[in-house]
Amino acid sequence: MPGTDPAEAMRVILGELPDLPHLAELPARGVGADLTGRTAGLLVDLPVETTPTGWRFAGRPGRDVSRARGLLATDLDVLEETAGGYGGPLKIQVCGPWTLAATIELARSQEAALADPGAVADLTASLTEGVAAHVGDVRKRVPGAQVLLQLDEPALSAVLAGSVPTASGLNRLPAPEPADAEAPLAVVIEAAGAFAIVHCCAPSVPFGMIGAVGAKAVSFDLGVLRREEEDGLAEAVEAGLGVLAGAVPATAPAAAGSGTGRLADPSETARRVVELWRRMGWPGASGAGPAEVAGQVVLTPACGLAGAPPGYARSALAHCREAARLLPELIEEG
Numbered sequence: 001m002p003g004t005d006p007a008e009a010m011r012v013i014l015g016e017l018p019d020l021p022h023l024a025e026l027p028a029r030g031v032g033a034d035l036t037g038r039t040a041g042l043l044v045d046l047p048v049e050t051t052p053t054g055w056r057f058a059g060r061p062g063r064d065v066s067r068a069r070g071l072l073a074t075d076l077d078v079l080e081e082t083a084g085g086y087g088g089p090l091k092i093q094v095c096g097p098w099t100l101a102a103t104i105e106l107a108r109s110q111e112a113a114l115a116d117p118g119a120v121a122d123l124t125a126s127l128t129e130g131v132a133a134h135v136g137d138v139r140k141r142v143p144g145a146q147v148l149l150q151l152d153e154p155a156l157s158a159v160l161a162g163s164v165p166t167a168s169g170l171n172r173l174p175a176p177e178p179a180d181a182e183a184p185l186a187v188v189i190e191a192a193g194a195f196a197i198v199h200c201c202a203p204s205v206p207f208g209m210i211g212a213v214g215a216k217a218v219s220f221d222l223g224v225l226r227r228e229e230e231d232g233l234a235e236a237v238e239a240g241l242g243v244l245a246g247a248v249p250a251t252a253p254a255a256a257g258s259g260t261g262r263l264a265d266p267s268e269t270a271r272r273v274v275e276l277w278r279r280m281g282w283p284g285a286s287g288a289g290p291a292e293v294a295g296q297v298v299l300t301p302a303c304g305l306a307g308a309p310p311g312y313a314r315s316a317l318a319h320c321r322e323a324a325r326l327l328p329e330l331i332e333e334g
Contacts, residue, residue, distance in 0.1 A: 002310050004029050006078040012310075014083060016317035020298065022091035023079055023138070027306050032068030035152060036103045039095035041068030042130035046122065048104060056105035057113070080141040087144030089195075094131055096151035096198065097124045097184035098159045110167035114159065117180075124184040128191045135192045149194040150219065151185065154303070157202040160209075178209075185213040197244060201303040205229065207236040217242030221302045222272065223249075227279075234280035243297050245273055248319050250304030252312050263315060266323040267330070273297060273323075274330045299324045 001009040001024045009024035027033050032041065036055050040048040048065055049058040058065075083090070095103075101114040101123055113119040131149070138147055158164050162175035175181070189196040198210045199219035203226055210218045218236065222245050225233070237243060247269050253262070263269075299320045305313050 001026055002028060002306050002308055002313050006075045007082065010078055010082045012314050013317070014086075016314060017321060019321075020089050020091065021083060021086070022093065023075060025093060025306070026075075029071060031064060032071050035095050035154075036100060037064070037068045038072060039100060039127070039130075040104065041065055041072055042094065042134050043123075043126040044129040044133075046126040051105065053110065054103060054105065056110075057107040057119075059107070076137065076141060079138070083142055083145075085144065086142055088146065089148055090138070090142055090145035091148040091150055091197070092134070092138055093150040093152055093199075094127075094134065096153035096156065097127055097188055098181075099153050099155040100127065101184075102155040102159055102164050105167075112164065112167075112173065114164055114173050115166070117176075120176075120184065124187060128188050131188055132191045132193070135194050147194045148197060149189075149192050150197040150199050151188065151215075152199045153185075154199075154201050156198075156200045156206065157204045160206055161204065182209060182213050185210075185215075189214045197242075199244070201246065203229075205233075207232040207241070211236050211239055211241045215241070217244055217298075219244035219246070219300065221246035222276070223302060225276075230276070230280050237280070237296065240296075244300050245276075245297060246302035247272055247299050247323070248301045248316050250302045250316070251308045263319050266319055267326055269299065269319065269323040270326040270330050273299065273327065277331070297324070297327065299327075 001013070003009055004026055006024055006026060009026060013021045013024055025033070025038065027035070031037060031050055040055055047058045047061040048055050049062050050064045101120050102112050104113050104123070105111065106113055106116060106119060113123055135147055135149060139145065155164065160175055160181055162172055164173045165171070166173060185198065196215045197217040197219050198213070198215045201221045201224070203224045205218065205220045207218060218241055248263065301316045301320060305316060308316070
């Protein structure tokens, strides 16, 4: 979410998304509120620090990781104050193990931890313990909530393709073997004991792998989904994987002759999802009815909402809710 006030962000989220709120992330607050730093603060016995190029492992905890932990603690206090009596699904987000490995440097070099299988193993073990504790903390603060854990993996496609650059930029770090690629995600998901979602906003989302590691749903941006990927998505959906489709632009669409525009009608957004379903040959092959199909889908903004004006962010959330409300009717119409 945009802004720096967690209380205001939670009020907006609870107001616009009463059936599926989430713990706000506010990266505009700077170091420790970013994707990597926020989750690095959860790591157990594996301190980190910032460098001119990002985050790296450190010999002992310092002010950077303390700031990350402090910001998250504030956010959790606000969550408890504003949503402590809430009952229903509640989504929290952490950076996944492969994106952490691609964005945290080794202590004595500028290479990403991804370059060292031992470092990846240590990072995964530390993250597993920290995420499990985090999920437990949220459950205590909001005891009526069903916690949904989203593992944000924007670098997953690049890791699997072997396209993450080395520190020099002249070469690429090798891709992990398929079995080794699944293990870090699977162990974090299993230890957390929550309904798990894997989010990947890059092209070439590995839908099959995400289902194989124990995730219950996949989150992706509809705008970057390529036609050749739709068969993989269809197979995952048929196998029961839930879908969080980033169907609403993260920033205001440009209007002709001006710098800003308005969102399309919610029905147009819902129709984009229905058209995708039809191209995949689903739900016809499964025999599911409109309610079952709609129940397997959540509409979300695309990545980048934190960079939008606050007013637009609120509108985008409301737009998602209204478009989702229309899905069963449009699916039935065909």
